[in-house]
Amino acid sequence: MLLVAPGPFALARTFVFRRYLTLRSHVVRPVAAPPVVDAARKARKLLKKRAKEERLRNFFGWCEGCGAYGSIF
Incomplete structure (x- = not known):
């Protein structure tokens, strides 16, 4: 196997x-x-926050429903 030494400018080319x-x-x-970037970031954050709040509302609504039925479950 032949080993070829890299040329003297190999590092410079890289x-x-x-x-x-x-x-x-x-x-x-x-x-x-920047205002466009900030507005887009705020819009994404607001959508994410709304989705999280909806998930929590659904989950806790389900928990309250189960609690209302008492010990049926």
Whole structure:
């Protein structure tokens, strides 16, 4: 098996390529205005909160229903 030593610029090429990928991901990504980002985050958080409150309301409603029947269950 032949082992080939990497060229003298192998590390430099790797460094430059990685920096290019990082820069490309920042440049290509559409930049949203901060108010839009904040509004979207708040909307997602509100939907998540409403879903959680509904789950809890359903669960505790079921518990109260069972309690109303007493020791039937």
